[in-house]
Amino acid sequence: MENGGEAAAAKWRFGAANPALHAASSQSLRSIVTRLYDTLDHTDPRPVAPLGHGDPSAFACFRAAxxxxxxxxxxxxxxxxxxxxxxxxxxxxxxxxxxxxxxxxxxxxxxxxxxxxxxxxxxxxxxxxxxxxxxxxxxxxxxxxxxxxxxxxxxxxxxxxxxxxxxxxxxxxxxxxxxxxxxxxxxxxxxxxxxxxxxxxxxxxxxxxxxxxxxxxxxxxxxxxxxxxxxxxxxxxxxxxxxxxxxxxxxxxxxxxxxxxxxxxxxxxxxxxxxxxxxxxxxxxxxxxxxxxxxxxxxxxxxxxxxxxxTDKAFFENAMDVMREAAEICYQKIKDIECITCPHKPEGSMFVMVKLDLSCLDGIHNDVDFCTKLAREESVVICPGSGLGMKNWLRITFAVDPPLLKDGLERVKSFCKRHGKTKEVN
Incomplete structure (x- = not known):
């Protein structure tokens, strides 16, 4: 105990933060998505819709060859x-x-x-x-x-x-x-x-x-x-x-x-x-x-x-068939969400960038606020565009099992309706 007390009182020289490392790590996609997962309501019985990062390997439809x-x-x-x-x-x-x-x-x-x-x-x-x-x-x-x-x-x-x-x-x-x-x-x-x-x-x-x-x-x-x-x-x-x-x-x-x-x-x-x-x-x-x-x-x-x-050619063809279906689901579902606009139908990779119209929403301040509240209220994780250099945009990953993708985007639609501004009646 005596030695322990001396150690606690010593002036240790390490522990100063590296500002460059802190800035770089805090803005990484992994850090951004992790923070969103931390806001999830774990009492929500619905499965999490992981539309925030590009890892399709968790789903049987995208299993390795x-x-x-x-x-x-x-x-x-x-x-x-x-x-x-x-x-x-x-x-x-x-x-x-x-x-x-x-x-x-x-x-x-x-x-x-x-x-x-x-x-x-x-x-x-x-x-x-x-x-x-x-x-x-x-x-x-x-x-x-x-x-x-x-x-x-x-x-x-x-x-x-x-x-x-x-x-x-x-x-x-x-x-x-x-x-x-x-x-x-x-x-x-x-x-x-x-x-x-x-x-x-x-x-x-x-x-x-x-x-x-x-x-x-x-x-x-x-x-x-x-x-x-x-x-x-x-x-x-x-x-x-x-x-x-x-x-x-x-x-x-x-x-x-x-x-x-x-x-x-x-x-x-x-x-x-x-x-x-x-x-x-x-x-x-x-x-x-x-x-x-x-x-x-x-x-x-x-x-x-x-x-x-x-690796059989059919493996790649089948994977792209599922990806094509998922991209189509994503594109069509986004059309039905009033506050989100997709400027270009996705035709490659596993992602799409969409524009968030904050004027349609009440109490949503920016893309990070949108994604944080969406994760907490709907168990849907989407990456805010500000982490990619585009404030008030969103990156949606569609490399997800199609039924879960549909469900997740329906939850996004419900969220936007719930937070939508009330339209004045003349």
Whole structure:
């Protein structure tokens, strides 16, 4: 007890907050959604409608492909993948990714162009750190995935926002990109298919993005973790198709297309036939950063060649059929909710951005207030748009079992009616 008293009275020097870490973590989507879950009324007998985050794996209709599960189990049981991997990743996994991406490119990439990561979030961390030279800045989309801002802020990389245009199918405001860029701009980020907007960029629009990047002398970071998650009129086109116009870093992973976000496996690939990224030592820097950061699990890497080779085409088709149905349900249900407007029908990813009209509501102050009260009163979790750079908008996830999605959106409708302003009668 005596020693304990002395310890309690000592002047300990640790415990000061890191302001950058606090700011970054408090604005992460995970933190925002967690705070909403904390407001739920646990006496409500209804199931929670989780329309706030993109993890479809909890639902049987989006279960992982049996071939992927079998490949993972075989890799773990083989005993061949219990050792550390090299910083760039398991060679067979890198080769499999290179072959997988090359099928849709007008040139071939090799294992030397690929670095494995612990999911696409890790790829974001790596790229923001690699680009964080003194004075550099990177251009990020608004609305966008806030992990980019968080990771850039933590490593001292300035970021600037260009707009995605809701009245033009959420295309990039390329004039805005040019206006933002200066001599210290090193890269721009696109997400295609898009989280949070649900759009899919056309071949022509991607070509214009590449031309803009070439004109500015910057690289394009193309976040394609939702690659081929397209169910509208536009097919998915990889940005790497235009790697000959401007250098492209493609980031992807198995979490969304294979419905296994918890397996945490992604990649960074130089889709750059002119070798500019290698000449500028970008890939060398990526591998250097990977050497001092977390490693993706070796047996998941070991399973990757079989996962890619053996997953039946029907698995992807069935998943997109369910996603298409869910997107249609979401779009049609939103039409019946007076205070919410959807500017563009979702045609890709797992999300849609909708506009909240506060003038129709009584006692709702902003999008965060809306989502907080909705969670507490209706057990429906929706992500407020302010966490994505769009105040008084909402991001709705429709990668949910269709009956629960319908029920959840009916609850949103009931909530809006209950909080709607009383219309004056003449």
């Amino acid at each position: 049996p071939a992927a599960v079998d490949a993972l189990a075989a890799a773990a049981l083989s005993g061949k993948h219990n050792s550390y991997a090299r910083a760039a990743g398991v060679e067979e996994a890198r080769s499999a990714v290179a072959a997988h991406l090359s099928r849709e490119l007008p040139y071939e990439i090799t294992a030397g162009d690929v670095v494995m990561t612990a999911g696409c979030n890790h790829a974001i961390e790596v790229m923001m750190a690699v680009l964080a030279a003194p004075g550099a800045n990177v251009l990020l989309p608004r609305p966008g995935y806030p992990m980019y801002e968080s990771r850039a802020a933590l490593c001292g990389l300035e970021f600037r926002h260009f707009d995605l245009l809701p009245d033009k199918s959420w295309e990039v405001d390329l004039d805005g990109v040019e206006a933002l860029a200066d001599d210290n701009t090193v890269a721009m980020v696109i997400v295609n298919p898009n989280n949070p907007c649900g759009c899919v960029y056309s071949y022509d629009h991607l070509a214009k993005i590449a031309e803009t990047a070439r004109k500015l002398g910057i690289l394009v970071i193309s976040d394609e973790v939702y690659d081929h998650c397209a169910f509208g009129s536009k097919p998915f086109v990889p940005m790497g198709v235009f790697g000959g116009t401007a250098p492209v870093v493609t980031m992807g992973g198995i979490s969304k297309r294979w419905m296994v976000p918890g397996w945490r496996l992604g990649w960074i690939a130089a889709t750059d036939p002119n070798g500019i990224l290698r000449d500028k030592k970008i890939i060398e820097s990526v591998i250097g950063y990977r050497a001092i950061s977390v490693d993706p699990v070796t047996f998941v890497q070991g399973a990757l060649p079989e996962i890619i080779a053996n």
